[in-house]
Amino acid sequence: DQQVKQNSPSLSVQEGRISILNCDYTNSMFDYFLWYKKYPAEGPTFLISISSIKDKNEDGRFTVFLNKSAKHLSLHIVPSQPGDSAVYFCAASASETSYDKVIFGPGTSLSVIP
Amino acid sequence: DGGITQSPKYLFRKEGQNVTLSCEQNLNHDAMYWYRQDPGQGLRLIYYSQIVNDFQKGDIAEGYSVSREKKESFPLTVTSAQKNPTAFYLCASSMTAESYNSPLHFGNGTRLTVT
Numbered sequence: 217d218q219q220v221k222q223n224s225p226s227l228s229v230q231e232g233r234i235s236i237l238n239c240d241y242t243n244s245m246f247d248y249f250l251w252y253k254k255y256p257a258e259g260p261t262f263l264i265s266i267s268s269i270k271d272k273n274e275d276g277r278f279t280v281f282l283n284k285s286a287k288h289l290s291l292h293i294v295p296s297q298p299g300d301s302a303v304y305f306c307a308a309s310a311s312e313t314s315y316d317k318v319i320f321g322p323g324t325s326l327s328v329i330p
Numbered sequence: 331d332g333g334i335t336q337s338p339k340y341l342f343r344k345e346g347q348n349v350t351l352s353c354e355q356n357l358n359h360d361a362m363y364w365y366r367q368d369p370g371q372g373l374r375l376i377y378y379s380q381i382v383n384d385f386q387k388g389d390i391a392e393g394y395s396v397s398r399e400k401k402e403s404f405p406l407t408v409t410s411a412q413k414n415p416t417a418f419y420l421c422a423s424s425m426t427a428e429s430y431n432s433p434l435h436f437g438n439g440t441r442l443t444v445t
Contacts, residue, residue: 220372250433259334259420259436260373305372314380314427315363315434316388320372 219243220308220321228327235293237324239306242287246308246319251280251291254303254323263304264291296328332357336421336437343415343444351406351440353421361427362404363434366390367418376419379404380427408442415444 221240229235239249247268252260266273266280266289273280279292293300306321334355343349355362361380365373375388379398393412398404404423408415420439425432 218372225370252434252436257339257438259336259422259438260434261436262433265433307372314378315361315424316375316378316386316427318375320365320374322370322372 218322219246220306220319222304222306222321222324224324225322226325226327228329229296231298231328231330232295235291235296235300235326235328237291237293237304237306237326239289239291239308239321240287241289241308241319243308243319244287245310246287247284248309249280249282249289250307250309250318251278252305252307252320254305260305293326296326298328298330301326301328334421334423334435334437336419336440338440339438341440341442343442345444346410347444348407348409349415349442349444351408351419351421351442353404353406353437355402355404355421355423355435355437357423357425357435358401359423359425359435360401361424361432362398363422363424364388364394364396364404364406365420365422367420367439373420376406378427408444415442417442 250265251263254260309318363378364376377396379385422434
């Protein structure tokens with residue numbers, strides 16, 4: 217049973233529009249969340265994180281929203297650019313835990329169409 | 331530039347052979363990890379090491395072995411006991427083992443094919 221779910225395996229968005237990538241989790245103990253981005257033939261790179269004391273965290277064009285009651289988070293990319301085309305992994309953990317307890321979702325492949 | 335180097339990028343082996351995947355980091359990170367990625371699944375933790383000469387099993391350690399004799403090196407051996415070894419293997423490191431303070435840095439992966 218997947219504890220971290222990304223129910224959309226793929227997403228296509230026009231350049232300049234908003235991309236919204238969703239992530240749901242089942243474990244109520246999770247309270248720290250990370251997003252990683254992966255290009256083909258490369259390893260994932262850290263993008264942005266959020267802890268449960270916040271419901272929003274922004275970094276440039278990237279914003280992550282957390283809805284703890286719904287056990288849902290989303291990554292917004294505005295405006296989307298062709299270079300954003302990649303696979304995005306959501307990950308969750310209990311705060312300050314070690315990485316052996318971090319659970320990754322299966323990823324969503326984003327295509328930004330010029 | 332600091333980073334993580336995994337080699338080789340592609341590896342082909344016959345069933346029944348052990349194979350070792352290399353991972354080297356020059357980031358001076360204490361913790362290192364091996365993950366496996368299969369289609370439609372998230373990254374799954376095989377083994378991790380928080381300090382030199384110490385390592386722990388992750389969620390799917392069966393059929394794998396590791397060593398951590400040097401801070402910068404964390405090789406993974408895929409043994410013949412691993413039932414489904416064909417996969418994409420990712421090595422990662424972090425400054426410390428705590429996810430809250432120290433994001434993972436990943437290598438570019440090794441794609442292992444066993445026939």
